[in-house]
Amino acid sequence: MLLNNARMRSKVIASAAGTLLALSALAGCSAAPAPVSQAEPTKIDAAQAGGFLKELGLEGLDAKAAIDRLDRLPVEQRPAGFTASVQPSQLVIADTAGRTTSLPMPEDQFYLSAAPYVNQTHSCHFHSLTTCLGELSGENVQVKALNADTGEVLVDRTIQSFDNGFLGLWVPRGINVELTFSYEGKTASSTVSTAGSEDATCLTELRLV
Template identity: 35%
Template sequence: MRLSKSAASLAALTLLLSLTACTATGGADDASVGTGASAGLGAEADALLASYDIQAPASATELIDQLQAQPLAERPDGLMASVRVDELLLSSGDGEVSLPLPEDEFRLSIAPYLTDTHECFYHSLTTCVGELGNTDLHVTITDDANAQVLVDSDITTFENGFFDVTLPTGLDITVIIDDGERSVELPLGTRAEDPTCVTTAQLS
């Protein structure tokens, strides 16, 4: 199943008007390209995380890894962690902390599905739940401009049904996901206007 790039862009823009992070409706490998963020979260972020008994790691990218891999039963109730293109937004009640992400990296979270999905634009590390948790898949990602293969890996989705890739910014890409019996092909992007959360990957 392949969506046109124009249809994908229109859908992304429509969702952007109404969504900042997905909501729940319902153990992994991180196939990455690139390096991590600079160290240090700051006193405000450390204090916010400490209020949920979360020890702050050295960088925002490490915090994304930590929260993404967290078992669903251990998710902190009340903490929101929204992955944007250039920042990780932490919020609780009236407080919000912005943690910068590397400018040359794009963090993409994808939740393949068979029958059940939800709308999403910016991935929420503490509320998003996909259908296929702990599922083995093969993922291939190609740069459309030069046919360079950026990712060609066997991965296992996290318990929340997502898998993550870290890619260079400013690209048009083609993502192919295969579970051995079904597959899906998606045209996506890694620009400022593109989603960090993809829940339209229906395996068929």
């Protein structure tokens, strides 16, 4: 009997630990295509989408404007009641009740959110505008972006990172982009695709050395 009770306690502890791990994962960046939500998702239809976005303070905004507003928010002002996941073809918005809607991304532009780092980073695939945090907050970073196939310069300037530690770049869709970030004598480089429906929008494996 004592052995059975011990086994039962072990199972309860393991189950609780698993639940806590799952909840902690929801607080981080979106590492998969599915939107983050604490409840079973319910798709909001087109007729209700306007009211839903108004509730969230995003009334009248297209995907580009919503991304710009949310990525620029001071961290302390970021909303806790919903997530906004930047995916190649859409911005997926989900509240904690499980309601979801999406805004189409520009047909000719792709959003890359990059977080160069010196000491610490996190795994990420689709940038979460309300939860992702990078190491370099409010820092000036020299950014150079080239069309890797043609050599065309897309970006070549110093950009101040947002309060969340990310740099937001709108680049052409359907190409390979060669990126170089420079900060305090250190650099990080990467080449990424903007052509695929599952290509990353969140770049965090950018160690400055």
